[in-house]
Amino acid sequence: MTTQQHKIGSGFGPHSTTDDVLAGIDLSGRLAVVTGGSSGLGLATTRALAGAGAHVLVPARRPTAAQEAVAGIDNVEVEELDLADLDSVRSFAERFLASRRHIDLLINNAGIMAAPEARVGPGWESQFAVNHLGHYALVNRLWPAIQAGGARVVSVSSNGHQLSGIRWDDVHFTRGYDKWQAYGQAKTANALFATHLDALGRTAGVRAFSLHPGTIKTALGRHMSPQELADLTVTIDNSPTNSGWKTPEQGAATQVWAATSPRLTGIGGLYCEDCDIAEPAAPGAVLGGGVSAWATDPVQAARLWELSADLTGLDAFAGSVRAHRVDRSPPGRSLPRGDAEHVRGGSQPDSDRPDQP
């Protein structure tokens, strides 16, 4: 756990909105890319950044529907991108790089939650593939434009990361699927991705953050039955650690703050919530506040980067990334069973538990 993983007294909180965190910030002339920027938190983010003067590019897997969703917001363009398809990621990145523009803000916001078991590409578990690998490939493909802009890169994680660390011995759930563990693993991957991208990118002036937006009613529950949604609502309503439902503008505020706040200049690799840096999670936290140690561990972050490079065949830092390798396991090799299975109630090593010093 990095020693910087503590609140900085941002002056904002759980009820702050995108308007609040952007007050006094002029994004004129800045280019922001917001994946999933036509729905839910992404749409609120697009609207807020464009309202502050940015030009916003929304990559979307359903461009016609996305175009309709952002109609009426000035300075927004939509391009086709399916994060489940690495050819689509390549094609999008090639088109973008050909435009010779640089990126100032990249918000990796698109995601799926609790999806039924599905395989993507060569058999990858779909939540890990869409939420993590698609964004991993996108950032590595877009790296020349990200570097040129000295961009802030923000990964939208979730307190769902507390459901599961990276299952190093079975990342793709080949031995039985659990949709919530798969979501938890994917959201841990979002946070670890920011940790390592920040380590790799900071010498180029690129800083990265991850975050939990809060609990917001959006289309994210599309894979859940009405009964499951009702049960989850009751669980959230009765949770002593939940700070209540947020509006989309309150939910999007943390990612907008992480992407634009001058208070974050010179730091990075941190997980945020409620428009501030988050504290380490309480021991045994599940869907509570703070960040689990397994989601900001630099050793696991480097290992996930290496695994992702092996799976996608992409690594914009090839050469420099090897200098950051901590785990010397052969690329792509699964560890022996039980070596590092980070699942709540699983065989997580004590040294990685959030309650350890």
Ligand SMILES: NC(=O)c1ccc[n+]([C@@H]2O[C@H](COP(=O)([O-])OP(=O)(O)OC[C@H]3O[C@@H](n4cnc5c(N)ncnc54)[C@H](OP(=O)(O)O)[C@@H]3O)[C@@H](O)[C@H]2O)c1
């Ligand atoms: N809502 C919450 O309470 C909550 C809590 C914690 C974290 N989050 C995180 O917040 C982020 C935004 O979620 P949301 O609540 O705003 O949900 P949402 O309204 O369902 O938005 C998700 C967006 O991701 C896009 N997307 C899904 N699969 C994609 C793919 N293969 N390629 C490209 N785009 C894809 C969706 O596009 P389509 O419209 O085409 O499906 C949609 O625009 C997610 O990462 C989620 O995990 C949300």
